[in-house]
Amino acid sequence: MKDIFTIYKREMASYFNQLTAYISIFIFLIFVMIMTFAVAQFMRVGDASLQYTFFYWHPLVYVLLVPIVGMRMWSDEHRSNTIELLGTFPISTWSVILGKYLAAATVWLVALALTFPIWITTNYLGDPDNFVIFSGYLGSFLVCLSFLAITSLVSSFTKDQVVTLVISSFVCFLLFLIGFDQVARWVQTIFGDEASEIFTSTGIWDHFRSLNVGNFRLQDFVWFATVILVSLLGTNFILNSKRA
Amino acid sequence: MIEVNNLCKSFGSKVAVDDLSFKVKKGEVLGFLGPNGAGKSTTMRMVTGYFPPTSGEVSICDINMRTHPEQAKAKIGYLPESAPLYDDMSVKGFLKFTAGIRGLAGSDQKDAVERAIETCFLQKVAYQSIDTLSKGYRHRTCLAQSLLHDPEVLILDEPTDGLDPNQKYEVRELIKRLGESKTILFSTHILEEVEASCTRAVIVDQGRIVADGTPEELRNQSGKDSLQELFRQVTTLDTAA
Ligand SMILES: Nc1ncnc2c1ncn2[C@@H]1O[C@H](COP(=O)(O)OP(=O)(O)OP(=O)(O)O)[C@@H](O)[C@H]1O
Numbered sequence: 364m365k366d367i368f369t370i371y372k373r374e375m376a377s378y379f380n381q382l383t384a385y386i387s388i389f390i391f392l393i394f395v396m397i398m399t400f401a402v403a404q405f406m407r408v409g410d411a412s413l414q415y416t417f418f419y420w421h422p423l424v425y426v427l428l429v430p431i432v433g434m435r436m437w438s439d440e441h442r443s444n445t446i447e448l449l450g451t452f453p454i455s456t457w458s459v460i461l462g463k464y465l466a467a468a469t470v471w472l473v474a475l476a477l478t479f480p481i482w483i484t485t486n487y488l489g490d491p492d493n494f495v496i497f498s499g500y501l502g503s504f505l506v507c508l509s510f511l512a513i514t515s516l517v518s519s520f521t522k523d524q525v526v527t528l529v530i531s532s533f534v535c536f537l538l539f540l541i542g543f544d545q546v547a548r549w550v551q552t553i554f555g556d557e558a559s560e561i562f563t564s565t566g567i568w569d570h571f572r573s574l575n576v577g578n579f580r581l582q583d584f585v586w587f588a589t590v591i592l593v594s595l596l597g598t599n600f601i602l603n604s605k606r607a
Numbered sequence: 608m609i610e611v612n613n614l615c616k617s618f619g620s621k622v623a624v625d626d627l628s629f630k631v632k633k634g635e636v637l638g639f640l641g642p643n644g645a646g647k648s649t650t651m652r653m654v655t656g657y658f659p660p661t662s663g664e665v666s667i668c669d670i671n672m673r674t675h676p677e678q679a680k681a682k683i684g685y686l687p688e689s690a691p692l693y694d695d696m697s698v699k700g701f702l703k704f705t706a707g708i709r710g711l712a713g714s715d716q717k718d719a720v721e722r723a724i725e726t727c728f729l730q731k732v733a734y735q736s737i738d739t740l741s742k743g744y745r746h747r748t749c750l751a752q753s754l755l756h757d758p759e760v761l762i763l764d765e766p767t768d769g770l771d772p773n774q775k776y777e778v779r780e781l782i783k784r785l786g787e788s789k790t791i792l793f794s795t796h797i798l799e800e801v802e803a804s805c806t807r808a809v810i811v812d813q814g815r816i817v818a819d820g821t822p823e824e825l826r827n828q829s830g831k832d833s834l835q836e837l838f839r840q841v842t843t844l845d846t847a848a
């Protein structure tokens with residue numbers, strides 16, 4: 364537990380010593396604002412639950428930005444060989460994996476927290492269901508956590524950060540695409556309803572949308588937990604077998 | 608104490624370490640010699656628990672590395688060959704971080720960091736960012752990291768690599784001084800270093816020990832009273848292999 368915190372502190376300092384975290388947060392905020400106010404016309408539509416105007420765009424932004432923040436997670440350790448220090452410290456690989464993962468997750472928690480003006484605005488303009496908004500935030504953060512876990516897994520393979528970025532983004536984009544409305548409809552016309560339903564539920568979109576509208580379905584949490592757990596277990600497996 | 612029994616390591620079909628056994632007792636400084644690619648660093652990586660051996664056992668102060676890795680690793684201070692560091696930290700920040708990992712906190716941590724900075728002459732660069740350090744200072748920072756928790760066992764892979772003559776001298780003296788109360792295993796390509804600070808030396812070639820003894824015994828073994836001569840006799844030339 365203490366080891367996790369020591370690693371976490373170092374990672375946090377490193378994120379906020381470098382520009383990547385600031386830039387990613389900044390781009391995220393700008394992009395989300397533009398989408399909400401200009402493209403989706405939040406003011407005119409008056410979407411008090413924020414589900415179409417605000418949260419709708421998050422997964423797409425995360426597809427690129429989450430891997431950018433996470434790409435140095437293990438790639439940098441391989442490149443600078445500090446993995447050899449970590450491997451000979453009297454701590455378990457799990458403490459390092461979790462410390463690093465939680466630090467990257469904190470960066471995104473900060474990014475999401477900084478969107479609070481939108482929440483204040485909706486409350487000022489109308490009378491939204493704050494439970495649904497909270498559920499939307501939760502869904503958005505879970506997408507973040509899933510993408511981060513995938514980035515962690517990919518970065519454990521290679522010392523090349525660019526390779527990590529490209530592959531993680533690609534995998535996240537696939538997860539996003541499966542079950543996206545248009546794709547789902549296309550699958551439905553070719554393979555029928557049942558196939559489409561199964562197909563859709565393997566992607567991230569279905570689970571994200573369900574939390575967006577305030578549905579706390581067990582299957583959504585199971586899905587997110589599975590993706591995160593499998594990716595982190597995979598990270599542990601790759602790191603250990605790389606050393607063997 | 609370091610005890611290594613029948614250690615083997617192969618990478619694919621390539622055998623890097625071939626049935627190596629040795630023992631270093633408390634108060635001993637063992638010099639690890641051998642040509643490039645002999646398997647010195649590979650052996651050290653297994654002794655420090657960075658990767659597991661293909662076969663064989665390592666134990667540190669009677670703690671088995673395979674069954675109790677965390678307890679065994681806690682006894683070791685290790686300087687890897689490439690002196691890896693986190694470039695985004697300051698020297699002091701990095702030492703504090705490693706002290707934290709070693710379970711030192713509060714005033715213990717502060718004292719340990721100060722002591723390591725003094726021992727490795729890092730006062731001048733204590734607040735400098737690591738990515739702007741010169742090669743020698745990087746090496747010394749990583750050496751400082753290995754001394755922080757006052758470990759019983761020190762494993763140093765080419766500790767004087769890249770240091771200036773004054774610092775080389777200081778590090779040799781340091782090894783000799785620490786060797787009185789600790790167990791030290793260090794590798795080097797500088798034969799004078801062996802005579803200067805080792806109580807015993809082994810020469811490794813192609814993953815096997817080909818000579819073992821005190822510096823004096825080794826010199827006598829050569830027949831010409833020179834380590835250099837023995838080294839040439841027992842190791843294979845790259846060109847011949
Ligand atoms: N990860 C690895 N994968 C494949 N081969 C490796 C790996 N690490 C080391 N080797 C091989 O094992 C052999 C021993 O390497 P090692 O680094 O232990 O040599 P060394 O004695 O430390 O040499 P030097 O004096 O140059 O530091 C070399 O032939 C090297 O190519």
Ligand SMILES: [Mg+2]
Binds near residue numbers: 647648649688764
């Ligand atoms: Mg070496």
